[in-house]
Amino acid sequence: NAGVTQTPKFQVLKTGQSMTLQCAQDMNHEYMSWYRQDPGMGLRLIHYSVGAGITDQGEVPNGYNVSRSTTEDFPLRLLSAAPSQTSVYFCASANSLYGSEAFFGQGTRLTVV
Amino acid sequence: AQTVTQSQPEMSVQEAETVTLSCTYDTSESDYYLFWYKQPPSRQMILVIRQEAYKQQNATENRFSVNFQKAAKSFSLKISDSQLGDAAMYFCAFHTGTASKLTFGTGTRLQVTL
Numbered sequence: 756n757a758g759v760t761q762t763p764k765f766q767v768l769k770t771g772q773s774m775t776l777q778c779a780q781d782m783n784h785e786y787m788s789w790y791r792q793d794p795g796m797g798l799r800l801i802h803y804s805v806g807a808g809i810t811d812q813g814e815v816p817n818g819y820n821v822s823r824s825t826t827e828d829f830p831l832r833l834l835s836a837a838p839s840q841t842s843v844y845f846c847a848s849a850n851s852l853y854g855s856e857a858f859f860g861q862g863t864r865l866t867v868v
Numbered sequence: 869a870q871t872v873t874q875s876q877p878e879m880s881v882q883e884a885e886t887v888t889l890s891c892t893y894d895t896s897e898s899d900y901y902l903f904w905y906k907q908p909p910s911r912q913m914i915l916v917i918r919q920e921a922y923k924q925q926n927a928t929e930n931r932f933s934v935n936f937q938k939a940a941k942s943f944s945l946k947i948s949d950s951q952l953g954d955a956a957m958y959f960c961a962f963h964t965g966t967a968s969k970l971t972f973g974t975g976t977r978l979q980v981t982l
Contacts, residue, residue: 786966786967786968787968788968788969788970790970790972795877795974796974797872797874797959797972797973797974797975798959798961798970798972799972800969800970800971803968803969804968805966805968813969843911845913847913847970849967849968850967853965854901854920854965854967855967856903856915856918856967857967857968857970859905859912859913861910861911861912862911862912862913864911
């Protein structure tokens with residue numbers, strides 16, 4: 756059982772480049788989310804989705820786009836990478852039962868130079 | 869705004885000893901769920917323990933237990949008989965019923981020494 760799979764695990768981008776971080780889950784979870792982890796700041800919510808076709812902004816959405824065309828996939832797009840987006844990115848999924856726990860992918864370490 | 873505060877950036881414990889990690893939170897909701905996640909050097913986020921706010925009984929999972937004080941909005945994690953494998957970053961988090969929106973603390977790095 757793969758759970759939540761993120762690709763790539765590491766990425767280096769030049770300022771201004773675009774890229775997509777992939778996230779897929781095989782648990783048929785309705786909820787999916789993207790977080791970024793920065794030193795001394797914990798994990799902060801970027802975007803989230805409560806089902807296919809439904810997305811919403813979290814705490815730090817600027818510079819990121821998402822879409823949810825299927826239940827399984829929730830890609831995160833960086834349109835024009837900036838050094839401030841250097842971070843570790845986590846994708847998480849959860850079922851819609853009240854009070855459920857979130858399951859996390861292994862993270863993507865992104866460096867923007 | 870909902871916030872989680874972990875006031876101990878780093879903690880250290882000797883193997884086989886007990887350590888308590890602190891967490892306080894702020895929310896206007898009456899129903900919510902609290903979590904402790906462990907992040908070892910592998911970066912994987914692993915659920916350690918969870919607590920439903922409407923339950924007065926403190927959650928326990930083997931060597932891990934919590935001290936949940938709802939009125940004080942406090943949710944500390946106690947690790948008994950500490951092992952080398954417990955060394956990791958620990959994050960306190962909560963959500964108000966919808967697991968798509970977790971609020972995290974800044975983390976406590978736990979060192980376990982021989």
